[in-house]
Amino acid sequence: MPPRKRTASAATAGAAKKKTDLDAIRAEVANEPDGGDQPHRGDQPYVVAIGDTSIVVKHFLDWPGSADDDLAAGRFGIWASKVLDGDNYAKVWKPMDPTNRQIIAFFGDLEVISGIPFVTRFALPTS
Numbered sequence: 001m002p003p004r005k006r007t008a009s010a011a012t013a014g015a016a017k018k019k020t021d022l023d024a025i026r027a028e029v030a031n032e033p034d035g036g037d038q039p040h041r042g043d044q045p046y047v048v049a050i051g052d053t054s055i056v057v058k059h060f061l062d063w064p065g066s067a068d069d070d071l072a073a074g075r076f077g078i079w080a081s082k083v084l085d086g087d088n089y090a091k092v093w094k095p096m097d098p099t100n101r102q103i104i105a106f107f108g109d110l111e112v113i114s115g116i117p118f119v120t121r122f123a124l125p126t127s
Contacts, residue, residue, distance in 0.1 A: 043059045043061060043062070044059060045057060045058050045059055045085050046058075046059070046110060046113045046114055047113075048106060048109050048110050048113060049106070049109055050092070050093070050096070050098060050102055050105075050106045051096055051098065051102055053092055055084055055085075055088040055092050055093065056084065056085035056086065056088050057083055057084060057085065057088075057110060058083050058084070058085050060114060060116060062083075063082065063083045064082055066082065067079050067082040067083050070082065071118075076098075076103050077093070077094070080093045080094075081093075081094075
């Protein structure tokens with residue numbers, strides 16, 4: 001038996017259902033406790049505590065692609081040199097030479113601020 005041809009009205013009904021489903025998903029997300037937004041809004045840099053100070057991290061959309069590779073490979077110092085805003089790397093990160101505990105805490109805070117799962121994504125030890 002040959003396949004049934006879809007009529008224009010069937011195609012329109014299918015498109016309308018998809019739109020309705022998408023609208024329902026958007027409404028559900030908008031009604032979540034956080035309003036469906038990440039904790040950090042816009043394309044502004046993130047301000048994250050490390051040690052006894054705070055540093056400014058460029059918004060993740062402004063990171064060079066190689067910074068993602070450095071992060072995935074655990075080259076945190078090289079990553080920091082590419083994504084810390086202004087002189088935060090030279091004046092704070094590099095002289096501090098943060099410990100692994102400080103780096104894990106830093107990425108945990110960055111995760112909360114940005115909504116990006118850094119700590120869970122790379123399964124860093126948490127204790």
